Amino acid sequence: MVRWKRVLSKVYLALIFLFLYLPILMLIVLSFNNSRSRVTWGGFTLNWYVRLFSDSRILDALRTTLALGIGSAAIATLIGTLGAMGIQAMKRRNYQIVMAVTNIPVLNADIVTGIAMMLWFVRFMPLGFSSVLIGHVTFSIPYVILSVMPKLRQLNLSIYEAARDLGANGVYAFGKIILPQIWTGILSGFFMALTMSMDDFVITYFTKGAGVNTLSTMIYGEIRKGIKPEMYALSTLIFAVVLIILLCTNFLSGRGKEAAEKKQPAD
Amino acid sequence: MKRKYWAAPYLVWVVGFVVLPLITIGVSAMTDDQGHFTWENLLSIGDPINRQALLFSLAIALGCTVICILLAYPAAMILRSLRLNKRGFAILIMILPMWMNFILRILAWQMILSPNGVLNFLIGKLGAGPLQISNSWIALMIGSVYDFLPFMILPVFNAISDIDEDTIEAARDLGANDRAVFWKVILPLSAPGMISGIIMVFVPAMTSFVIADILGGGKIQLIGNIIEQEFTKSMNWHAGSGLSISLMIFVLISLAFTMKNDLKDKGTTIW
Amino acid sequence: MEEHILELNRISKSFDGKMIIKDLNLKIEKNEFITLLGPSGCGKSTTLRIIGGFEKPDTGTVLFHGKDITGLAPDKRNINTVFQKYSLFPHMNVEENIAFGLKLKKKSKAYIQDKIRYALKLVNLEGFEKRETTSLSGGQQQRIAIARAIVNEPDLLLLDEPLGALDLKLRKDMQRELINIKKEVGITFIYVTHDQEEALTMSDKIVVMNKGIIQQMGTSKSIYDEPQNAFVADFIGESNIVDGVMLEDRVVSISGVKVECVDEGFGTDEPVDVVIRPEDLEIREAGKGYFDGTVISVLFQGAYYEIKIRVADTDWISQSVTAPRAGETVGLYVLPDNIQIMHKPRSEDAEVVRE
Numbered sequence: 089m090v091r092w093k094r095v096l097s098k099v100y101l102a103l104i105f106l107f108l109y110l111p112i113l114m115l116i117v118l119s120f121n122n123s124r125s126r127v128t129w130g131g132f133t134l135n136w137y138v139r140l141f142s143d144s145r146i147l148d149a150l151r152t153t154l155a156l157g158i159g160s161a162a163i164a165t166l167i168g169t170l171g172a173m174g175i176q177a178m179k180r181r182n183y184q185i186v187m188a189v190t191n192i193p194v195l196n197a198d199i200v201t202g203i204a205m206m207l208w209f210v211r212f213m214p215l216g217f218s219s220v221l222i223g224h225v226t227f228s229i230p231y232v233i234l235s236v237m238p239k240l241r242q243l244n245l246s247i248y249e250a251a252r253d254l255g256a257n258g259v260y261a262f263g264k265i266i267l268p269q270i271w272t273g274i275l276s277g278f279f280m281a282l283t284m285s286m287d288d289f290v291i292t293y294f295t296k297g298a299g300v301n302t303l304s305t306m307i308y309g310e311i312r313k314g315i316k317p318e319m320y321a322l323s324t325l326i327f328a329v330v331l332i333i334l335l336c337t338n339f340l341s342g343r344g345k346e347a348a349e350k351k352q353p354a355d
Numbered sequence: 356m357k358r359k360y361w362a363a364p365y366l367v368w369v370v371g372f373v374v375l376p377l378i379t380i381g382v383s384a385m386t387d388d389q390g391h392f393t394w395e396n397l398l399s400i401g402d403p404i405n406r407q408a409l410l411f412s413l414a415i416a417l418g419c420t421v422i423c424i425l426l427a428y429p430a431a432m433i434l435r436s437l438r439l440n441k442r443g444f445a446i447l448i449m450i451l452p453m454w455m456n457f458i459l460r461i462l463a464w465q466m467i468l469s470p471n472g473v474l475n476f477l478i479g480k481l482g483a484g485p486l487q488i489s490n491s492w493i494a495l496m497i498g499s500v501y502d503f504l505p506f507m508i509l510p511v512f513n514a515i516s517d518i519d520e521d522t523i524e525a526a527r528d529l530g531a532n533d534r535a536v537f538w539k540v541i542l543p544l545s546a547p548g549m550i551s552g553i554i555m556v557f558v559p560a561m562t563s564f565v566i567a568d569i570l571g572g573g574k575i576q577l578i579g580n581i582i583e584q585e586f587t588k589s590m591n592w593h594a595g596s597g598l599s600i601s602l603m604i605f606v607l608i609s610l611a612f613t614m615k616n617d618l619k620d621k622g623t624t625i626w
Numbered sequence: 627m628e629e630h631i632l633e634l635n636r637i638s639k640s641f642d643g644k645m646i647i648k649d650l651n652l653k654i655e656k657n658e659f660i661t662l663l664g665p666s667g668c669g670k671s672t673t674l675r676i677i678g679g680f681e682k683p684d685t686g687t688v689l690f691h692g693k694d695i696t697g698l699a700p701d702k703r704n705i706n707t708v709f710q711k712y713s714l715f716p717h718m719n720v721e722e723n724i725a726f727g728l729k730l731k732k733k734s735k736a737y738i739q740d741k742i743r744y745a746l747k748l749v750n751l752e753g754f755e756k757r758e759t760t761s762l763s764g765g766q767q768q769r770i771a772i773a774r775a776i777v778n779e780p781d782l783l784l785l786d787e788p789l790g791a792l793d794l795k796l797r798k799d800m801q802r803e804l805i806n807i808k809k810e811v812g813i814t815f816i817y818v819t820h821d822q823e824e825a826l827t828m829s830d831k832i833v834v835m836n837k838g839i840i841q842q843m844g845t846s847k848s849i850y851d852e853p854q855n856a857f858v859a860d861f862i863g864e865s866n867i868v869d870g871v872m873l874e875d876r877v878v879s880i881s882g883v884k885v886e887c888v889d890e891g892f893g894t895d896e897p898v899d900v901v902i903r904p905e906d907l908e909i910r911e912a913g914k915g916y917f918d919g920t921v922i923s924v925l926f927q928g929a930y931y932e933i934k935i936r937v938a939d940t941d942w943i944s945q946s947v948t949a950p951r952a953g954e955t956v957g958l959y960v961l962p963d964n965i966q967i968m969h970k971p972r973s974e975d976a977e978v979v980r981e
Contacts (some may be wrong), residue, residue, distance in 0.1 A: 098433075104626065106432050106505075107501065108449075108452055108504065108505070109469065110463075111459075111460045111463030111466065111501070112455045112463070114466060167364050168365065171361070171364070171366075173360035173361050175362050175366065177361075178356075178359050179360035181465055182409075186369075191368070193373060196558075196603065197558055197559070197562035197579075197602065197606060198559065198562065199562050199564065199599065200380070200599045200600075200603050201376075203586065203595065203599055204599075207380050207592070208377065208380075228371045238436060248588070251397050283453050283454065289458060294586070303456055305621075307458045307462075308458075315459070315462065319456075325453050326455075327455045330454040334451065380855075386888050388955075437712065521713040522713050522715060522716070524680055524700070526726070527680075528678060528701070528705075528706055529730065530730045530731060531701055535701075539726075544716065590958045
């Protein structure tokens with residue numbers, strides 16, 4: 089009975105993962121398909137990977153996407169981390185108001201956020217890279233705040249005060265005491281912001297104007313004409329790079345945790 | 356310098372790029388081309404075509420949310436029982452697909468579900484006839500569930516993982532079998548996770564237009580598609596703003612209704 | 627007739643290859659207050675979890691009213707537990723917590739209401755029905771946890787270090803209350819603690835455990851007065867445990883001095899452990915005891931002084947209401963009755979016990 093149940097639950101999890109990863113598998117296969125057709129297998133090729141690097145339009149869009157992702161994540165992390173620390177020091181009433189406003193971009197529909205920003209931007213600036221960047225920073229900041237905030241709440245402030253008491257100045261104590269304690273929150277906030285930016289389509293679509301293209305908007309524009317197989321190759325490459333980075337960091341942090349757990353004696 | 360002033364750049368940003376844009380779209384929604392005040396744009400949500408699209412979006416979003424809850428709970432329970440002790444691993448698996456381009460992934464579903472796609476190939480091998488689900492609301496539903504499922508599994512899994520093993524043991528000790536443990540302890544204690552999951556799934560499912568665009572084959576109009584076309588095709592910005600604001604209000608009301616129901620039920624569903 | 631409500635037969639359990647319980651046998655009689663006592667990691671909590679059904683032993687059987695329940699799920703056993711961390715349901719108020727087990731048994735509303743009132747009275751929290759559990763203090767939460775367990779009228783109540791998280795004063799009060807509750811409801815209690823004083827005050831019977839093995843079982847008095855090995859002597863109360871040699875029946879040599887005792891049946895010239903409780907070690911004028919020694923330190927402990935005396939290479943602890951001065955030379959004497967002689971541990975297992 090129990091064994092049967094265990095097998096069944098493994099099968100269920102496997103099906104969920106299959107559901108989540110089937111399209112990705114499909115795209116990876118297509119990136120090696122020696123045929124422009126999306127439905128027939130024309131043999132294995134690395135052709136699209138080679139061609140990719142001579143397609144200046146795709147490379148342009150990639151550069152824009154990466155610049156947007158890293159730039160917006162960095163700005164959002166800076167403003168968001170400072171913001172989280174400031175908000176946390178606020179009085180209850182102000183705290184609640186600011187947190188409610190913080191949740192607006194998370195709760196609101198992307199399409200409404202995107203259109204609202206577009207309508208606002210056209211009043212005083214041309215739509216382009218900067219307007220998209222501002223848009224990405226705006227929807228990323230809440231994720232930074234939401235991942236830094238819990239760390240701040242767990243923060244042992246008495247250590248900071250002890251450091252000040254022992255003669256450390258504010259900046260030094262912040263760097264040596266506070267930062268190490270909230271570092272993981274900041275890092276995962278940055279990563280979330282980067283992920284959201286790379287994955288975004290709707291906000292970019294409404295705030296980009298004519299000249300700028302990210303990978304998402306470029307693909308969307310090509311749907312009717314047919315997607316270039318080079319796109320599958322590029323997406324597979326990005327996916328593989330991120331997968332490797334994540335596996336490495338997860339493996340390293342997992343090992344650190346295990347070592348820490350082993351030190352604790354079991355009762 | 357007082358610590359609360361560290362939030363100053365953030366507050367400027369929020370006012371400049373969250374609050375003011377919302378005011379702008381609100382103003383745009385309540386004026387016409389000449390800049391005169393009008394209710395017309397807001398009320399156009401009641402036009403037959405718009406109303407139908409709104410109700411259809413609501414149906415899709417509700418269905419998608421319910422399916423996500425039904426799929427997420429067993430998955431979260433199983434993940435918990437594996438005692439991976441690595442919350443990071445579960446998050447990684449759920450976040451990772453986001454690094455494959457969103458539009459490409461939806462296009463992949465179009466290929467999978469198409470008459471000569473992978474799904475029909477497999478079904479054909481089993482000896483059944485080809486399914487005609489591409490370009491239909493079923494394809495749209497599959498795509499929506501696919502895209503938003505991780506946003507239900509993650510908060511539900513986090514909430515379930517946070518439940519103390521002792522609390523579950525206490526329930527077992529007092530005579531609760533697996534079923535009673537789930538309904539009387541795990542479900543009520545993970546309700547906050549489920550609520551954030553509902554918000555993360557219901558709102559985007561209700562308002563997206565890309566999934567319907569690709570998987571509906573142009574035949575299906577969600578309210579999101581109509582709004583998008585007001586801006587990109589008809590160039591009728593005031594009408595588009597009006598529909599956006601109406602949609603926003605509608606979504607807020609739906610959410611408030613779900614929350615209130617949930618809170619009210621809390622006392623009754625537990626027992 | 628002696629009736630065993632619970633029998634553990636040859637139970638062994640290991641986690642990750644580490645043996646936690648070794649071949650444990652235990653019989654518990656009806657209506658006893660029995661305490662499993664030992665340092666952390668001794669296997670007492672695991673034993674309790676096996677009785678509760680939360681762990682399955684690797685080998686051995688658990689008999690409850692003579693029936694084998696080794697593989698039975700916790701919810702199928704008429705046994706309830708009071709957990710160390712209280713483990714109240716955070717989404718329910720006091721009343722709902724207490725009613726949890728009764729509602730699962732489909733008892734009538736009136737019956738449940740009666741039981742809640744009775745149980746709250748028993749734990750001295752009348753009128754707390756509608757309170758949220760999160761608004762209660764640690765002591766109050768633990769009382770609710772006790773009430774929640776006993777309304778189910780279990781045959782056996784397991785208490786896993788229930789007072790461990792409370793402060794000293796509250797712990798003392800709760801000890802007294804637990805004894806009263808036990809008297810009132812007449813349920814068999816199995817209590818787990820690492821606090822020897824708690825065990826000595828509350829229990830009918832104490833089971834001292836270490837390294838997964840039962841070291842000694844008996845009443846508080848027998849465990850305190852006649853520890854069977856150095857571990858028990860050391861763990862229960864404070865003791866002077868020193869090396870000695872048994873010269874003949876009723877004569878032991880300690881630090882080369884012949885001392886009179888009451889123990890018989892040891893081998894001639896057998897090396898032994900000698901146990902003397904600090905309160906039994908009398909301080910006399912120099913030359914009027916068995917040995918003379920120098921007072922190293924005197925600590926006031928509230929009701930008595932704790933005095934450390936060095937005799938040759940051995941340090942002794944004595945408790946006394948009058949205190950000598952540090953540096954003074956004094957004599958030490960002990961009544962023959964107050965000396966406990968024990969065999970030196972022989973096997974490796976017994977050696978482990980000594981740590």
